[in-house]
Amino acid sequence: MDEVAAAIADPIRREILEMLRGTRYTAGAIAARFPISRPAISRHLRVLRDSGLVRDELVGRQRYYALDTTPLRELRTWLAALDEPAAWEHRLDALATEVHRTRRERRSTTARAPQGPPSSGAPETIDNKENSA
Numbered sequence: 001m002d003e004v005a006a007a008i009a010d011p012i013r014r015e016i017l018e019m020l021r022g023t024r025y026t027a028g029a030i031a032a033r034f035p036i037s038r039p040a041i042s043r044h045l046r047v048l049r050d051s052g053l054v055r056d057e058l059v060g061r062q063r064y065y066a067l068d069t070t071p072l073r074e075l076r077t078w079l080a081a082l083d084e085p086a087a088w089e090h091r092l093d094a095l096a097t098e099v100h101r102t103r104r105e106r107r108s109t110t111a112r113a114p115q116g117p118p119s120s121g122a123p124e125t126i127d128n129k130e131n132s133a
Contacts, residue, residue: 001078004071008052012036013044017075020067027063 031041048054052071
């Protein structure tokens with residue numbers, strides 16, 4: 001993973017990888033697109049090849065370079081793990097959900113609860129033994 005991260009750290013190498021996406025080129029064709037020397041492009045291609053991001057194929061007298069994204073999987077997995085919320089964040093989310101659900105249930109229970117016996121219109125009287133004597 002360190003070799004892959006080091007390889008993609010350079011903007012020239014990232015641009016070469018983008019060029020090779022979906023197609024293949026010779027070293028000369030790659031070098032023609034950059035304002036740097038052919039030996040510099042060769043060094044960039046060697047770094048990309050050593051990291052596994054680029055594979056080369058000899059066809060006649062021409063060497064073609066193509067993108068290989070397999071080494072990016074480990075880096076992608078590591079980055080995805082960093083992007084996931086921590087375990088305590090999941091627990092806080094679960095707590096917030098439970099609080100919301102409980103409040104909703106209380107509101108619906110209160111709305112459905114019986115309000116007591118219907119009023120007959122007459123005021124209620126309280127029997128008090130002291131008053132009836």
